[in-house]
Amino acid sequence: MDPIPVAIVVGSLVALIAMRLTRIGKRPPSLPPGPPTTPVLGNLLMFPRENAYLKFTQWAREYGGIFSLMMFDNPFIVISDPRYVKELIERKGGSVADRPASHLIDTVTEGKYLTFARYSNDWRTARTMLQKALSKEAVIQYVPIMQAEATQLLYNMMTKPENFFADTTRFGYSVSSTVLTGTRAPSSESPISKKFFHMIEEWSGLLEPGSQPPIDLIPILKYIPARWAKWKGLCADIRRQQCELYNGFVTMCEHRIANNLRNGSLLEGIIADQKLGNDKILIRGTIGAFLEGGTDTTSLFLKSLILMLTSSPEAQAKAHKEIDDVIGSDRLPVLEDFANLPYCQAIMKEVLRIRPMVPIGVPHNATKEEVIDGYVIPVGATVFMNQFGILHDPESYDDPDLFIPDRFLKSEYGTKPGVNTDVRGNEYHFGAGRRVCVGMHLANNAMRQNTMNFLWAFNFKAPTDPATGKPLPVDINNYSEGIATSPRPFKNIIEPRSPVHAALIRKELIAARPIFERYEHELSPEEAKYAASLGI
Template sequence: MAILLPLTLGFLCVFVWLRKVGSRESGLPPGPPTMPLLGNLHIFPTEFAHYKFSEWARTYGGIYSLKVGPGTAIVLTDAAAVKELMDKRSGSTADRPPMHVADVVAGGLNMVLSRYSESWRTLRKTAHTILTPQASAKHLPIQLAEASQLLHDILCRPEGFYNHIRRYANSVILSVLYGKRAPRYETRETTAFFRAQHEWELVLEPGATPPIDLIPILKYVPERWAKWKQDCAKTREMQRKLYFGLLDETKERLGQGEENGSFMEEILARQDELGMDREMTGYLGGVLIEGGSDTTSYYLQSLILALVAYPDAQRKAQEEMDRVVGDHRMPTLDDLEEMPYIRAMILENHRFRPVAPLLVPHGALADEEYKGFLIPKGCTIFVNMWGIFHDPELYDDPENFVPERYLLSENGTKPGVDGSDLRPNLPFGVGRRVCPGIHLAQNSININAMNLVWAFNFTPDTDTQGNPIPLDTLDYHKGILTGPRSFKCKITPRSAGKADIIEHEFLEAADTFSKFEFGLSEEDKEFVMKSRARH
């Protein structure tokens, strides 16, 4: 009897504790009803989470909570809350939630996903050192040259525009980082990157893997029974082969005195000063390739999708382009100042189809209070960009592509609605986690948005009877970053004169390209030779 009583009390205590697991603690924002132990885990979306998060925001408000087992997630679908908690109080919200799968793949050295630690601060400081606006401006020549090839590729093979854009984005960042370009989409480094990145994004999508961080015992499930472990191992191998292979090539080229001004040359030369070892340097280069390839290509693919689906917007952008630039030259970045509609179109594309609809989840380093709600230390914070940018209380007709909204108000909001809590670079992140490559990315976006509008007409593909085939503007990839699935459209040059200018500009770019063309395969060399043969 003396033993039975303590055991009974112990079981009762465990039972009471288990009943509380998954329930919403006092002070948290409201949210969907919970179940014992699971909390909201049973209804947590496993793909395209931003749609469900936005639906819940219309019910529970711009700040609500989810219980994921014993853990807590806070979802922000309110621009004022994002500005206050993520920007103004960024010292408390700059962490990332524990992400075991990211640690398995990248050893905790993926700068975007790593915890708020000394390693992260070193990586971030190094990235800022090499990605200043002044440093980014030095790389405009290769961006402009690659943009001329993008136009030339589309002119010659319009049906391949989707991969032409991917090649452009990847080649720019490879050139800037490693001084080595990719003349074709089939170039080894480019195809290797996009294969690895596809696997990486699937691993990272919210809900795509078991709740390992909440139920740590899942880490010990044998790999043969845990597909997520197999996926992580595959992704790690693919990433390391590419990232460290590029790093070793750059180091070898430096040793031979063949510098061409790339970012990684500077990091390798200053490794000790910057506090960077080989692992950190390899993964910093890798995360910058990721940031410069997928995001830019997804953005430009979404822009073409919007131009096809919304011909009136395309026509207005072309009319402005013709008025400012005309037929006898290509646009320049300086022209953008005189193009309010195209600036509005660029902003509207960020709003209409944000590349990172939930950004990357943040973690709270300390308790915070906001409007009477507790934001507890250790919670995960989702910034629901999709929900904010598609909020009918903020925007008229938010589900459609309407660049004019940014001509009517600075942040595109309804007349009379205060949009001051929004900022133009919000799609690039918040607080101390804003994308360090923002200046490089904005140059690429601006150059190519103008070029595409200047050069081509984008129209729907047609069926065998000649009828336009409607596009599904919501047919997007799953993942933490998202862009449209490959789609068909007709792309034709706007005039023979423009086609001639594209040919001329591409051939003129050969001198710029030559500085970045080393280690090419025989197939790449043959492609380069044929594409530059003068007619």
């Protein structure tokens, strides 16, 4: 071949490749604006490795309520404005009901973990089943066990206040486990409880955006040997733990069914009626989503509630007066009281506003192109709903980083006068659209009951500085990393409001024994002995 044409061909190919490479990572003009990109990588190097919600919120203030990031040539869309939540995730929810592909998650769950599963027939079958079982009307049947568990939580916090972190987690897990598997957890030190809590801590860390290599963006990373890829060992370990735990619950319920010892758990019905067929992986994924989501949602809220109350004696004083006027000290609160306690409602709403449990939610995947406010949301885009950014917008909230329950007495959504509330919701912490949390009604009942209980029963105080005699400052921003965030352990003082309150807690816990006993048949002898001794 003539050397001149060869040179032309080679040069042309090099030019084409160079042009293609310069386009990779570049933001198309049709996308929402965002931070400057670099060739090929886009915004990859600036993607936060921890606390992504804080960086997303900072970028939202700079680039607007909808902005984009480029991960190579993969667009990430971040929504921090309720207008866009309403328009894209709710009104056009079918276009973003999918989840992004995740090699890490699929390695652990085989693709059938309900929270992260793709928008498929399996997902629709499992979700429809849970929607019926956990509807607002259906969860009324679980109120007695939830209230009994909430009473034990009061007792635990009264007798060992220094253990409130473990005890709030135990509450969330025990309610979820009782409803799903028919077995409660009277102690956070039981073998199954400890295994579950250890697993969920590792799982949450694995899921933190930016915490692991971008395997889905650079697929060749899948083939790195395990000795150089820490994530492979972590995935294998989490999968082993989940299989052991969740298969154990299935075996336990199968034994009850075979021996006519059913106690009405959801899992018994799933197995006996073959609501998910014989798909053991889907059953295991449904168990995991229910238990992990239920435990996290409630326990993280309770920890934040205690932190915020400890920081605000003024809010406690107002709530104590309201509760004393409406309920008094001769009985514990019941769910029906919540409608008559507007300040307690305001406290709960403000805790959920200032610290949503999953600050950027679980990402969505666009399966159909949409145009929002002139911006194109292309097929394959990963869409984040930045709950933290929405709920900390200074254009919508006065002093958004401060704990001010009174804002919810002035307006339904706690917003400034004049803010358009037609597109807002009070439950962004549960997500939105077709992926909204299926257990939200059960979680709401638990959060309402415990908010009333804590304010009825206790004074929460900051420790005193021995040098000055004044309360030490409380850091309400000291939160852990993870897809779900929690206050880091903090010191406080938890005291019963009076001997009358303390005596009634003991009395009500003893009275709850018949409710507990129905769900204690699989306890070890040590656990059963401990459960029977509570309150005595």
